[in-house]
Amino acid sequence: DAAAGTYAWTVPDAIDTDIKVRVSDASDSSVSDASDANFTVKGALTLTAPNGGESWIVGSSHNITWTRTGSIANVELRYSVDGGTGYDYVIVASTDASLLTYAWTIPDEIGATVKVKVTNVDDTSVYDTSNSNFKIVGSLVVTAPNGGEEWTVGTSENVTWTVTGSISNVKIDYSVNSGSTYPNAVVASTAAAGLSYAWTIP
Numbered sequence: 499d500a501a502a503g504t505y506a507w508t509v510p511d512a513i514d515t516d517i518k519v520r521v522s523d524a525s526d527s528s529v530s531d532a533s534d535a536n537f538t539v540k541g542a543l544t545l546t547a548p549n550g551g552e553s554w555i556v557g558s559s560h561n562i563t564w565t566r567t568g569s570i571a572n573v574e575l576r577y578s579v580d581g582g583t584g585y586d587y588v589i590v591a592s593t594d595a596s597l598l599t600y601a602w603t604i605p606d607e608i609g610a611t612v613k614v615k616v617t618n619v620d621d622t623s624v625y626d627t628s629n630s631n632f633k634i635v636g637s638l639v640v641t642a643p644n645g646g647e648e649w650t651v652g653t654s655e656n657v658t659w660t661v662t663g664s665i666s667n668v669k670i671d672y673s674v675n676s677g678s679t680y681p682n683a684v685v686a687s688t689a690a691a692g693l694s695y696a697w698t699i700p
Contacts, residue, residue, distance in 0.1 A: 511568045512539050513621075541568025543595075543626045545616045550630030554604045555637050556663035562589070562600045564616045564626065570595045572619040575602075581611040581631055592619050606663050607634050636663025638690075649699045657684065657695045665690040670697070 507519075515538045522530035547563045554560050562575055575589035587607070593600050595618070611631045618624035642658045649655045657670055667687045671680035688695050 509539055513541050513568050514539055540624055541566060541570040543616050543624055545626040545628060548614055548632045549628050550632055552632040553635055555635055556604050556606045558604050559601050562602050562614055564598055566595050570618045574617045574619050575600055576615045578613045579607050579609050582613045582627055585615045604634055608636050608663050609634055636665040651699050654696050654698050657697050658693060661690045670695055
């Protein structure tokens with residue numbers, strides 16, 4: 499009986515599906531055996547950002563980043579708005595995997611259950627996703643009053659703002675302590691797209 503032997507092999511960067519190994523007698527190459535069937539050597543991908551907990555604003559630019567093991571040539575990037583149930587939205591169909599980063603302009607998909615997926619274009623079984631959800635949020639900028647105004651009690655003045663993202667409604671409050679707290683309601687809800695609200699000054 500031939501002695502059973504093992505050898506710890508560090509798998510090389512030989513990504514392919516047609517791999518076999520042959521073992522030969524070191525002193526007589528006519529004595530050998532090879533794998534009965536092909537096996538596969540795969541690379542690996544790890545998504546490093548966004549990896550969960552981030553809050554990214556619609557229209558801003560953020561880097562999606564990953565690491566790779568092996569000579570994976572290109573990756574596809576997609577995102578999910580349902581916590582990873584489906585990655586229905588393509589960010590980029592193919593980008594150079596060796597760059598390890600892609601600048602993403604955040605879409606108007608406001609929500610708290612967003613994830614990103616990075617996939618090897620040549621082998622879709624090699625992928626990674628955000629470990630947990632991150633948020634896409636809109637933004638608001640108050641344009642009036644913005645400081646220095648003098649508004650008289652009982653007059654009607656326009657509170658105005660700009661909006662980024664598909665924010666449906668806004669709530670307007672005012673502070674009498676330089677913004678430490680906002681306990682006073684102007685209106686509980688008004689259409690964000692109106693960009694203005696006529697306020698009767700109390």
